[in-house]
Amino acid sequence: MAIEPSLLDTCTDHLKKCLKNIHKVIQKANEILCSISQPSVCSEVLLSSQGVDYISGVVEVYRVCKRMEAGMKTFSIDCEKLQHVLWDIELAWNNLQAFLSMCPSVLQKLPSPSALECEVEEVTRDSSLCFQRCCGVCLLETLQKKEEPESEVSMLHFAGRSYHPSCGNFWLHCVDSSLPALSCTNNCSMCVPLKAELS
Template sequence: MAIEPSLLDTCTAHLKICLKNIHKVIQKANEILCSISQPSVCSEVLLSSRGADYISGVVEVYRLSKRMEGGMKTHNIDCERLGFILRDIELSWNNLQAFLSICPSLLLALPSQSVLDYAAEGVFSDLSPCLQSCCGVCLMDRPVEETPSEVKTGMLNVGGHPYHTSCANFWLHCVDSTLPVMACYSNCSACMRLKNYDS
């Protein structure tokens, strides 16, 4: 099902601002590590508890970009501008992984690419899920693995709209103080059933 043009514009603007902020966070991590001139000092910083916590946070931000990519595939959102930002995020992430390679124990703690491949999970046939049942940030309609132990958690419900905890956290701290609320397709079968049930 194709998204209506006005809704597509809203989704694209929403995704663009979030992805740009994700890129800024990962780029900032690269700048910080690049400013450390000696590998031994960089290794010491990364292996400290604060350094490990910081990298863990950056990993979670990268995971959000992969969920957003999966949400885009789920809803058939194919936008060249968003593709460029996703490519920049991947380049920054690959650069960051090169810094992390000086600490093999940190590399082992990173989630595997298969765990991050929400895009493959996000491919639906003709039927996109109801946007009002999807996370208002990443547009994925299911709980996700929020922790390294891959324990599935539910979604937060804020003002009657669902959000993954990490998605809401990133949006509120790095994008805007108000969580985004997505309208749904005018011909969404789930919304139509709900309207018929209520009447």
């Protein structure tokens, strides 16, 4: 299912804004670890409770990126500027994993690459993209069962929109103080009944 051309630019700007901030967070983690010159000190930092919490947070930020990538595939959003940002994120993530290899016990706690991937299921709806039913950040409707730690957590609902908890949390803390609310087309067959209900 592809997004109508009139919405594509809006979606692209929304995704680019979020992905650029994801890149900043992962790049910052690289800079912090790179500034520690002694491997023993780096290991000590990473094994501390604050270090473990910090790396866990960075992993969740990367997980949001993988959801966004799956949302882009689901709705055929494929543009060069987004692919370029995704490439930068992957490069930063790979560099971070190289730093973490100095502390194997931390590296072993990271989710496997397959656990971070989101499966893209075929969309069978006969309407244009319905933003009311998708996460307002990553554009995925639900989390995959294998995805942790939110697989059992319901979507959060705010102002008539839905968000995965970590997607909404990342947006509010690292992108903007207002949650995003992309607008569907007027003829979206999923939203027309909802709009009638709300009016």
